[in-house]
Amino acid sequence: MNSHLPYLIDQFARLNVIVIGDAMLDSYLEGTVSKLCREAPVPVIAIEERKDAPGGAANVAANLRSLGARVHFLSVIGDDSEGRRLRRAMEERGIPAENVLVHPTRQTLAKHRVVATAHMLVRFDQGTTTDLDDDTEQALIDRLVALYPRCDAVLVSDYGYGVLTPRIRRVLADLQRFAPRILVVDAKDLAAYRHVGITAVKPNYGEAVRLLGLDQVEEAQARADMMAEQGARVLDITGAHIAAITLDTDGGLIFERGHAPYRTYARPAPHSRAAGAGDTFATTLLLALAAGAQTPAAAELASAAAAVVVAKDGTSTCSVDELREAVSSVGKQITDRARLASRVEYYRRQGQRIVFTNGCFDILHRGHITYLNRAKALGDILIVGMNSDDSIRRLKGESRPINSLDDRLQVLAALSCVDHVVAFDEDTPTELIRIVRPDVFVKGGDYRRESLPEAPLVEELGGQVHLLPYLQDRSTTGIIERIQAATHRPTPQPPRPIPSDPRRERPRDVAVVAKDHTEAAAD
Numbered sequence: 001m002n003s004h005l006p007y008l009i010d011q012f013a014r015l016n017v018i019v020i021g022d023a024m025l026d027s028y029l030e031g032t033v034s035k036l037c038r039e040a041p042v043p044v045i046a047i048e049e050r051k052d053a054p055g056g057a058a059n060v061a062a063n064l065r066s067l068g069a070r071v072h073f074l075s076v077i078g079d080d081s082e083g084r085r086l087r088r089a090m091e092e093r094g095i096p097a098e099n100v101l102v103h104p105t106r107q108t109l110a111k112h113r114v115v116a117t118a119h120m121l122v123r124f125d126q127g128t129t130t131d132l133d134d135d136t137e138q139a140l141i142d143r144l145v146a147l148y149p150r151c152d153a154v155l156v157s158d159y160g161y162g163v164l165t166p167r168i169r170r171v172l173a174d175l176q177r178f179a180p181r182i183l184v185v186d187a188k189d190l191a192a193y194r195h196v197g198i199t200a201v202k203p204n205y206g207e208a209v210r211l212l213g214l215d216q217v218e219e220a221q222a223r224a225d226m227m228a229e230q231g232a233r234v235l236d237i238t239g240a241h242i243a244a245i246t247l248d249t250d251g252g253l254i255f256e257r258g259h260a261p262y263r264t265y266a267r268p269a270p271h272s273r274a275a276g277a278g279d280t281f282a283t284t285l286l287l288a289l290a291a292g293a294q295t296p297a298a299a300e301l302a303s304a305a306a307a308v309v310v311a312k313d314g315t316s317t318c319s320v321d322e323l324r325e326a327v328s329s330v331g332k333q334i335t336d337r338a339r340l341a342s343r344v345e346y347y348r349r350q351g352q353r354i355v356f357t358n359g360c361f362d363i364l365h366r367g368h369i370t371y372l373n374r375a376k377a378l379g380d381i382l383i384v385g386m387n388s389d390d391s392i393r394r395l396k397g398e399s400r401p402i403n404s405l406d407d408r409l410q411v412l413a414a415l416s417c418v419d420h421v422v423a424f425d426e427d428t429p430t431e432l433i434r435i436v437r438p439d440v441f442v443k444g445g446d447y448r449r450e451s452l453p454e455a456p457l458v459e460e461l462g463g464q465v466h467l468l469p470y471l472q473d474r475s476t477t478g479i480i481e482r483i484q485a486a487t488h489r490p491t492p493q494p495p496r497p498i499p500s501d502p503r504r505e506r507p508r509d510v511a512v513v514a515k516d517h518t519e520a521a522a523d
Contacts (some may be wrong), residue, residue: 003302004293005414009320011291012069018142018147021057021164022101023075023109023156025086026126026276026315028053033116048160052089053315055111057157059276060186061095063283064155066317067305072147074140076101076132076163082108093317099143103136109161111138115448141171147423148175153290155282155497158187168289172196184286186278190238199289200242202282203234208245211237220250224263242295244302246281249310251416254299262296263373265416276315281306283317296369298490303416325471332413334422340383341435347381355477356438358385360392362401364411372396374468375442376417382411383420383436385429394427428453437461444468 031047051496054062061073071419072096077083079102086108109127113120132140140163148154154172158164160240169192174196176183184200185193190211193201205223209216212230227245234243235255246252251265284305304326305318318326334340347354355378361368376382386408392401401408405423412421424432433441433454439457448469449455455465 004297006324008293008297009067009323009327010289013070015069015070015152015287015290017064017069017152017286017290018072018074018144018151019057019061019064019157020074020144020154020168021060022109022159022161023054023058023073023077023086023163024056024159025082025089025108026053026055026059027051027082027085027110027112028115028314029112030115043116043121045114045121048051049453051314052085054086054093054095055315056109056159056161056278057163058086058095059315060155060157060283061090062093063276063280063305063317064287065094066319067284067287067323068320069287070097071095072151073097073100074143074147076103076106076136076140078102078106078108078128079104080108080216082110082126086110087260099147101136101139101143103132107399109159117399124213127161128436131162131165137165137167141168142169144168145175149179151181151494153182153184153286155286156185156187156193156277158181158185158189158283160188166192169193169196182286184282184288184289185238185240185297186282193241194237196239198238198240200244200285201234201238201240202244202246202278202285203279204246205248208234208355215252220247223247224253227253228261230464242289244281244285244299246278246306252281252299254295256295259295260370261373262299262369262452263376263417264299276317277306277309280309282316282322296366300414300416327414328493332418332420333409334420337422337432337435339433340420340422344383344436352381353379353439354436355379355440355442356385356429356433356436357382357442358387358424360387360401361408361412362392362403364408367513369415369457371444371468372412372415373417375440378440378466381419382417383422383438384418385432386412386421386423388423388425391425391427410447430454431455433457433461438463439467440464442466444467 027309028050028051029047030049031045032050033043035044037044057075061071064071073274077100079085083102090097107126108127108172112121113123156164173196180301182199183197184202185198186202187193190201190203203211205227206216208227212233217226224247231243231253234245235257241257243255244252251263254262254264281302285298285302288301293383301323305323308318308322308326309316334343344354355375357375389393389401389405409421409423412418420431438458441454441463442498449465452465458465
């Protein structure tokens, strides 16, 4: 997978994306506490600096630009000082403002944060939250319909503050029905988009709980377990093909119709005042899907980009270079067994539960991914031993492996569920097991405990052996056999590349939609 991720990131610059939603100004008033106020027992903050950043849907647009995509941003702001500050912050980040409508009587949405000595003391919000008037609504619809044929994807960022009216949702549904695009929706009321033709939705845990009518739980694993049982319901309520439920510092769960759930794991980051990591996740997920990524790869990229932002202060974005660095395998591959022993001892001092598994992982497929995610769920740290090329040849014959050890190590290291990968040249990982002394040793359900030569050693060292269910019809050997069989068939059509002409899918139908809604407004 890792070798594919840089290619996907490179494709972001070729994509045209429409963002429509509630633009906000994120303002940070930073200073120091000078004294206590005489009028009330509150600190007096001497403001030393003000920082403005695009917030809400404008932050989504900023993330898309930072990742290299071409952006068309549709929103409405007020004719006021906050609106002018927002436009200036957008211009500084390369976000075009020609489709941001300025309304004479609406007040720009703004969130003002007062920060002293790195601590946020208070946030005060302002702005108009009622639905758009008919004329402004029609003007926004006209822009949406005109831009839609030129786009590869659409991202809706709906905070429920009046821009995404019911009529605009209906227009978007008509456009999607006639010429579907990748459509990701991040909205407070996801159920309102059920019939719009959604590719993916991105609720956080709190939003998912409200959507499902459930009570929140606080413990991290309990939240993950709760959501793991609710994927089908979220997909049904929203009508989406994919649902990515983010769990803050605990990663996320990705559900896709017809496939097993996929888990991403957050990377530890120091405490910060980060805002907008959810926007970063949604934008990266959308770009990866529009670039042709399979859902697990798109989820890994989105998780990596969000981790970059979480490590920053304030409303931030992830750049292309930062994302490339984040998905690199540096730090996960361990070549020195003394270093492996040191890392394991460090984790053990922290009270972490260590899981170990091993295999060839020659051609990474969904069976592997599902297996590794289930293995990770059995503990805190997942260490994977990988057979060297010589070891595989001895086990499977001279025709294997298909991919070299370096490629296989990088692919596995790209998965957020994998904490470390280490190669071994022996026929079994016995020596690695002696070093790791795993709390849990995991193998697939096609094995039996009695047939595992490593089992007695694991138990002697105080660990337990856990056999995971075998995923039917998912094996490297089966994939190789299908590839070999395909060589005797007519040459298949290659995967559809990202077209150079974005006006590719039934533009006349889009024109019909525009005409219908314009006439409806006239009536």
